[in-house]
Amino acid sequence: MKDAVVIAGAAESDELGKLPHLSTLQLQLGSARNAMADAGLTKDDIDGVACVGSPIQIAHSLGITPAWLDGTGVGGSSFLFHVRHATAAIRAGLCHTVLITHGESGRSRVGAARMAMGPDSVLGQFELPYGVLGPTTTFTIPALRYMKETGLTHEQLAEVAVAQRRWANLNPRAAMRDLITVDDVFASRMVAYPFHLLECCLVTDGGGALIVTSEDRARALGTAKPLVHVLGTGESADAPIISQMEDFTSSKGFRLSSAAAFAEAGISHDDVDHVMIYDAFAHVPIYGLEDMGFLKRGEAGAFIAEGHTSPGGRLPLNTNGGGLSYTHTGMYGMFAIQEAVRQLRGEAAAQVPGAEISVVLGNGGMFASAATLVLAGHRG
Amino acid sequence: MTASRKPVPKPTPDTQPFWDGTAAGELRVQRCAACSRHCFYPRPSCPACGSGELEWITASGRATLYSYVINHRPAPGFEDDGPYAIAVVELEEGVRMMTNIVGVEITPENLELDMPLQVVFEKRGDMHLPLFEPTGAGL
Numbered sequence: 001m002k003d004a005v006v007i008a009g010a011a012e013s014d015e016l017g018k019l020p021h022l023s024t025l026q027l028q029l030g031s032a033r034n035a036m037a038d039a040g041l042t043k044d045d046i047d048g049v050a051c052v053g054s055p056i057q058i059a060h061s062l063g064i065t066p067a068w069l070d071g072t073g074v075g076g077s078s079f080l081f082h083v084r085h086a087t088a089a090i091r092a093g094l095c096h097t098v099l100i101t102h103g104e105s106g107r108s109r110v111g112a113a114r115m116a117m118g119p120d121s122v123l124g125q126f127e128l129p130y131g132v133l134g135p136t137t138t139f140t141i142p143a144l145r146y147m148k149e150t151g152l153t154h155e156q157l158a159e160v161a162v163a164q165r166r167w168a169n170l171n172p173r174a175a176m177r178d179l180i181t182v183d184d185v186f187a188s189r190m191v192a193y194p195f196h197l198l199e200c201c202l203v204t205d206g207g208g209a210l211i212v213t214s215e216d217r218a219r220a221l222g223t224a225k226p227l228v229h230v231l232g233t234g235e236s237a238d239a240p241i242i243s244q245m246e247d248f249t250s251s252k253g254f255r256l257s258s259a260a261a262f263a264e265a266g267i268s269h270d271d272v273d274h275v276m277i278y279d280a281f282a283h284v285p286i287y288g289l290e291d292m293g294f295l296k297r298g299e300a301g302a303f304i305a306e307g308h309t310s311p312g313g314r315l316p317l318n319t320n321g322g323g324l325s326y327t328h329t330g331m332y333g334m335f336a337i338q339e340a341v342r343q344l345r346g347e348a349a350a351q352v353p354g355a356e357i358s359v360v361l362g363n364g365g366m367f368a369s370a371a372t373l374v375l376a377g378h379r380g
Numbered sequence: 381m382t383a384s385r386k387p388v389p390k391p392t393p394d395t396q397p398f399w400d401g402t403a404a405g406e407l408r409v410q411r412c413a414a415c416s417r418h419c420f421y422p423r424p425s426c427p428a429c430g431s432g433e434l435e436w437i438t439a440s441g442r443a444t445l446y447s448y449v450i451n452h453r454p455a456p457g458f459e460d461d462g463p464y465a466i467a468v469v470e471l472e473e474g475v476r477m478m479t480n481i482v483g484v485e486i487t488p489e490n491l492e493l494d495m496p497l498q499v500v501f502e503k504r505g506d507m508h509l510p511l512f513e514p515t516g517a518g519l
Contacts, residue, residue, distance in 0.1 A: 118390070125389040125399075126421050127478045129509055130466050133455040137466050145447035148493045193450035193463075193488060243468045243478035244421070248447050 005087040006227040007375070008218040009039025009211030010341040013103065016206035016327045017175060023111035027103025027207035028053075029061055035099065035209035040224035046211070048089060048098035050082035052331060053113065058101055068095035074237070075364025076278060076331040079210070080371035083337065084233035086212040096217055103207030106330035110205075127241050135280055138241075139366040140195050142248035143283045147194070149249045150298030152286065154194060158185035159305040160282035161198045161324050166310045168321025170350035175202055176325040199282035201323035201332070208334040210341075226345045231267065231357075232374035234260025242366040253370030254291035254361060261359070262293070265374035269294050273355040274343050275315060276336035278363040279322040285309075288361045289317070292372070316352045319343060333362035337373065344377035385457030388505040395422045397436045402508040407441050407499045409475055410434040420475035441499035443469040443512055446476055450486055462486070469497055469512050483513030490514075 011034035013019075013027050022030070028051060036042060043062050049055040050070035059066045068089050072081045079102055086098040105112045117123045132138050146152060162182060168174035180198060188197040211223075218227055234257035239245045246252050262269075269292075277288035289300040294315065303309070309317035320326040320339040327335055340358040342348040360373045391399040398421075401408030409420045414431035418439075425432045448467035451458075458464060465481040482500065484490050497512040 119387060120390040120392050122421055124387065125391070125395055128387045129389050129504070130478050130480050131386070131451060131455040131458040131461070131464055132466055132478075133451065133453060136453065137449060137451050137455070140449050141447050141466065141468055143447070144449070144493060190450075190452045192452060192466075195449070241421075241478075243476055248468075 003091050004215035005090050005212060005230045006215045006218050007083070007210055007230065007341055008213050008223040008227060009035040009041065009225065010228070010338055011035045011038040011209060012335070012338055013207040016173060017204055018107050019105070019205035020108040020110060022105065022205065024103055024105045025057065025061065025111055027105060027205065028058060028101045029103070031103055031207035031209040032058065032062060032099055032101040035101070035211050038225060039211040041097070041211060041221060045221060046097050046099045048086060048095035050086060050098060050100045051102065052078045058099070064099070068098065074369035076280070076333045077362030077364035077369050077371045078331060079334040079337060080233075080360060080362035080373050081235055081369075083210065083212060083230060083373055084235055084371060087230050087233060090212065090214055097211065097213040099209060099211060101207070101209035102329070102331060102334035104329035104331055105205045106328070107203045107205050123241055127243060135366060136192050136195065136200055139281055140192050140283070141242055142245060142367070143194060145248035146283060146287070150301070152298070152301040155182050156301030156305045157194065157199060157282050158182040158196070159301070160279070160285055161185050163304050163307070163310045164279065164318050164322045164324045167319045167350050168325035170311065171321050171326065172349060174321040174326045175204060176321070195281060198324070201280045201328035202325070204327045204329050206327050206329045208338045210337065226377065228341050228344045229376045229378065230373065231376050232261040232263070232265025233372065234258060234264070235369070235371040236260075237369045238367055240365070240368055245367050249297065251287050251291050251367045251370060253367065254288055254363075257370045257372040258292040258359075258361060261372035261374045267357060267374060272357050272359050273316070274319065274340065274352050274358040275317045276340050276358065276360040277318060278332055278336055278361060279318055279324050280328065280332065280363065282324065284363060285317060292359065292361060311350060319348060319350050319352060333364075336360050336362060340373070340375050344375055386504055387457070388507050389509070394424065398422055399507060401436070401438065402501055402510055405501055407439045407471075407510050408436050409439050409471065409473060411437045418473040418475050420477055440472045442472045442515070443497045443499070445481070445491060445493050445495045445497055446470045447493065448481065448491060450488070465491060467512070477510070480511050481513065482511045483517035
């Protein structure tokens with residue numbers, strides 16, 4: 001059996017939302033300090049650093065001398081990739097305790113990297129000339145094809161936002177908490193047909209961080225919180241630009257990364273108590289539930305509309321309120337992992353009773369990269 | 381001029397044949413000499429079989445509407461266009477590309493998936509962009 005690897009510390013930035021008084025680096029470092037405190041560790045316990053951007057900067061700012069660095073930056077899924085890579089590195093003996101941190105001034109853009117792509121890039125030549133304006137005009141394009149192929153209705157698409165708001169309503173840290181109806185979704189501004197504003201994620205500032213180490217080391221160090229085991233992981237990719245996505249009704253990355261994670265964990269779908277699926281837009285959880293194998297093609301819209309993913313439902317999904325209602329800094333994956341850890345520790349705002357196994361699906365870019373984590377509150 | 385604010389693509393050595401084609405009123409894509417499959421965007425080797433023997437061919441210009449959004453929050457340069465369709469079309473040769481739909485009022489009712497389209501070219505700066513209109517719209 002492989003050495004057990006755990007998430008021993010997990011915390012978000014003190015504040016989420018509109019934070020023009022905090023830079024990207026401050027959000028990264030503040031989250032890192034919170035996660036170390038959560039684990040009961042100091043910077044001298046850390047010998048590996050992962051982030052999107054410069055792990056050199058993070059290590060240097062905190063006074064960590066790294067033996068292992070990972071700057072994988074493949075979009076909002078990157079932090080799931082970091083957990084997977086850290087798990088492998090710890091098992092290989094490359095390092096023993098890894099800090100993974102995220103901070104993003106997604107709304108206020110303070111000290112934020114420029115995202116513009118050149119006119120000679122693949123995106124700049126073959127997508128930007130057609131008037132795309134970020135994810136709302138690209139991530140959304142596959143949805144009408146999915147609707148035609150499966151019969152998903154506009155009402156069912158809106159129900160995704162309605163269901164997630166029910167969870168956000170139970171979460172004091174969620175940005176949007178008032179319950180909404182399908183009519184409210186339809187009455188919100190049309191952003192990019194068929195997507196209304198309430199079917200698009202928030203844009204916020206915030207951060208989060210994790211401490212990953214071996215179970216043995218966590219126990220030896222005497223970390224403070226219940227350990228969350230990394231049972232299985234997977235990663236893959238589809239196309240770098242949305243127009244070249246292999247199948248507009250299914251994410252290849254979602255399918256492959258999830259199959260790998262479930263196989264490594266040795267679990268079946270019936271074992272799963274709780275699911276987090278990256279929800280930049282309302283259609284993404286629909287693809288996720290099907291591509292992860294919980295449901296067959298075309299079933300997820302009705303499943304969500306019938307309340308099965310809502311509070312009290314049999315497959316609790318996006319229980320923090322998700323990117324649609326909780327927070328979305330631009331690279332949301334960190335927050336999906338944070339909520340899974342809270343659920344498995346039994347400390348979530350909207351706690352799923354007895355949650356022991358959680359699966360987290362991260363998306364990067366526009367269905368471009370994907371990673372999946374199977375996490376457990378005990379060693380499976 | 382508003383139109384001049386719209387993004388203008390800048391060719392690279394690997395994409396120059398595509399843009400030379402649009403300037404000549406032709407939609408060119410690559411075809412693998414080994415397995416006969418077409419591919420788009422331009423690349424050095426066939427993503428299906430791995431062969432490096434790719435040749436440029438002129439596509440028929442016929443396509444179908446694969447999927448789209450109607451964008452209500454215009455990108456810079458598109459402010460005067462009204463809601464516009466950012467579409468992905470499937471060429472008769474089997475490859476897909478992003479484009480705009482023109483030659484028809486942009487409403488969900490007018491844009492049915494799988495409807496037949498034909499390529500037209502729009503001059504922008506020194507470049508020519510492949511756009512698509514419903515078959516017969518320009519006749």
